[in-house]
Amino acid sequence: MTRIPHDTSGEPNPLTALSLDQLRRRTSMKWRTHPEDVLPVWVAEMDVPVAEPVVRAVTEAMRTGDTGYPAGTAYAEALAAFAGKRWDWPELAVERTAIVPDVMLGVVEMLRLVTGQGDAVVVNPPVYPPFFDFVRHAERRVAEAPLGADARLDLDVLEDTFREVTAGGGRAAYLLCSPHNPTGTVHTADELTAVAAFAERYGVRVVADEIHAPLVLGDARFVPYLSVPGGERGLSLMSASKAWNLAGLKAALAVAGPGAGDELARMPEIVGHGPSHVGILAHTAALRDGTAWLDALLAGLDANRRLLTGLLAEHVPAVRYRPGDGTYLAWLDCRDLGLGDDPAAAFLAHGRVALTGGLPFGTGGAGHARLNLATSPEVLTEAVRRMAEAARAAGGARG
Numbered sequence: 001m002t003r004i005p006h007d008t009s010g011e012p013n014p015l016t017a018l019s020l021d022q023l024r025r026r027t028s029m030k031w032r033t034h035p036e037d038v039l040p041v042w043v044a045e046m047d048v049p050v051a052e053p054v055v056r057a058v059t060e061a062m063r064t065g066d067t068g069y070p071a072g073t074a075y076a077e078a079l080a081a082f083a084g085k086r087w088d089w090p091e092l093a094v095e096r097t098a099i100v101p102d103v104m105l106g107v108v109e110m111l112r113l114v115t116g117q118g119d120a121v122v123v124n125p126p127v128y129p130p131f132f133d134f135v136r137h138a139e140r141r142v143a144e145a146p147l148g149a150d151a152r153l154d155l156d157v158l159e160d161t162f163r164e165v166t167a168g169g170g171r172a173a174y175l176l177c178s179p180h181n182p183t184g185t186v187h188t189a190d191e192l193t194a195v196a197a198f199a200e201r202y203g204v205r206v207v208a209d210e211i212h213a214p215l216v217l218g219d220a221r222f223v224p225y226l227s228v229p230g231g232e233r234g235l236s237l238m239s240a241s242k243a244w245n246l247a248g249l250k251a252a253l254a255v256a257g258p259g260a261g262d263e264l265a266r267m268p269e270i271v272g273h274g275p276s277h278v279g280i281l282a283h284t285a286a287l288r289d290g291t292a293w294l295d296a297l298l299a300g301l302d303a304n305r306r307l308l309t310g311l312l313a314e315h316v317p318a319v320r321y322r323p324g325d326g327t328y329l330a331w332l333d334c335r336d337l338g339l340g341d342d343p344a345a346a347f348l349a350h351g352r353v354a355l356t357g358g359l360p361f362g363t364g365g366a367g368h369a370r371l372n373l374a375t376s377p378e379v380l381t382e383a384v385r386r387m388a389e390a391a392r393a394a395g396g397a398r399g
Contacts, residue, residue: 011296014048015304016376023047028248034354041383042344042356044181046245046328046374048297053289054244057281070099070251070277078287079238079253086214086291089227096256098267101274103211103252104130106237108138109271110254111173113263114205114235115140120165120172122204124153125362126331128181131209132362135175143172146363151183151322151331155194162202174199176208178225179216182331182361182370184324186220189228196230206234211252212327214243214294217302220325226257233259240283242327243294251279297374301328304373304380311384316391328374331358335367337391344369351390353383 024031030045061067076097084090100106111121120143121135135142145161148154158174165172176195179186187195199206208225216222225231239252252275256264286294305323308330312319320333332355334343344357347369358368373380 011292013300013303014051014293014297015046015300015374017049018047018376020376020379034348038348038352038354039379039383039386040354041372041375041379042354042370044242044329044372045247046297046372047376047379048245048374050246051244051286051290051293053285053293054246054282057285058249058278061278061281066277066281068277069273070275070280073097075099075251075280075284075287076253078284079255082214082287082291083224087222087224087227089224091227092224092255093258093261096258096261096264098254098264099272099275099280100237100252100254101271102241102250103209103237103239104134105271105274106252106254107175107207107209108134109267110207110235110237110264111135111138111140111175113266114207115171115173119170122158122161122165122172122174123362124158124177124180126182126358126364126368127177127361128209129360129362131175131177132360140173144363147180147183147185151180151185151324153185153187153191153195155191155198158195159198159202162198162204166202166204171203171205173205173207176206176225178208178210179212179222179324179326181212181327182329182356182358183322184327184329184331186216186222186325189223192223192225192228193230195225196228196234199233200230206231208234208236210236210238211242213238214240215298215301215328216326217298217305218325222326226255232257235260235264240286240290243297244283244286244290246279246282246286249276249279249282251275251283301374304328304375304377305330307377307380308371308373308384311381315384315388318391319387328372330371330373332369332371333367334369337394339367339391339394341366343367346394347387347390349390350393351386351388353386353390355387 358365
């Protein structure tokens, strides 16, 4: 695939648009979970203003009273056009899509279509903690195929796991996180083609969470799972929520490959009542008209990724950080700091900086923490300063 260069069209970096005082006036989870003296760089909310095309779409809906029930395929059409331009993937078929309330609720519905109660769902820890919670809530069992030491898919382990979970003849699914949260790994076409081959060989159905797909940095390229050879029987969940910071405006899309359209058509019609109509308007506007804003964001995130690398090397050199090519999340190996299995707890207690602890991410999470770098350079700099202070204070406390 040819890389499409970013074109910010003069858009300012949205990560530098808001002051800390402005951010602290927000009432969302990121800014209300901890006391005001805590600097929050944890949950997946970005410190950005809403893109103007989204503001216009939502404002117009309020002005005209367009606040009823969702209808039509504009969201899917916008995603299809975006996929064609950004990922060289013109095969996203609008007729094989369905609106769902959000990505994780969509994941549950897709798992219900292709597995039964008690069937195995394979995941790659360390991975987004709700994968475990939602799979178990759906009365499926989690089977782990951990990432390799390089934070990439371990294809040998994955194939072995597929073989094990299907050995008795039962059904199984693979919940793929692409790009991967928390490591930021962007899976290659070769890796995903191997996944598809294993899935066909062992009869495992692939459900791909591709919510971070627009957030790929530098020269890396996102490859939709449904676009690779053998991926025709896959199911994908996509949304504009992460890339445009729209988590509070609920709406996502389930997308079926050519071999899974009949199954998607069996999804209960009532599931489509869950998304917000205003949310759909917002996501549609983001995908259709918000690409210049997105590219300015990506440039800012790329700069922050380099900044974080330098800050950690200077102030907390014991923390190991391998910058990922996707997402706005940094997976930090803090084991050499000697802060125990949950270094985020020490950062919070001794530095008043909130990161996400690694333990809920499953195997490989102990001794790690996840940092959200979708913030201003000033906040990122202060966060690392507080981490260094916490490491010194915790070391002194142990002594």
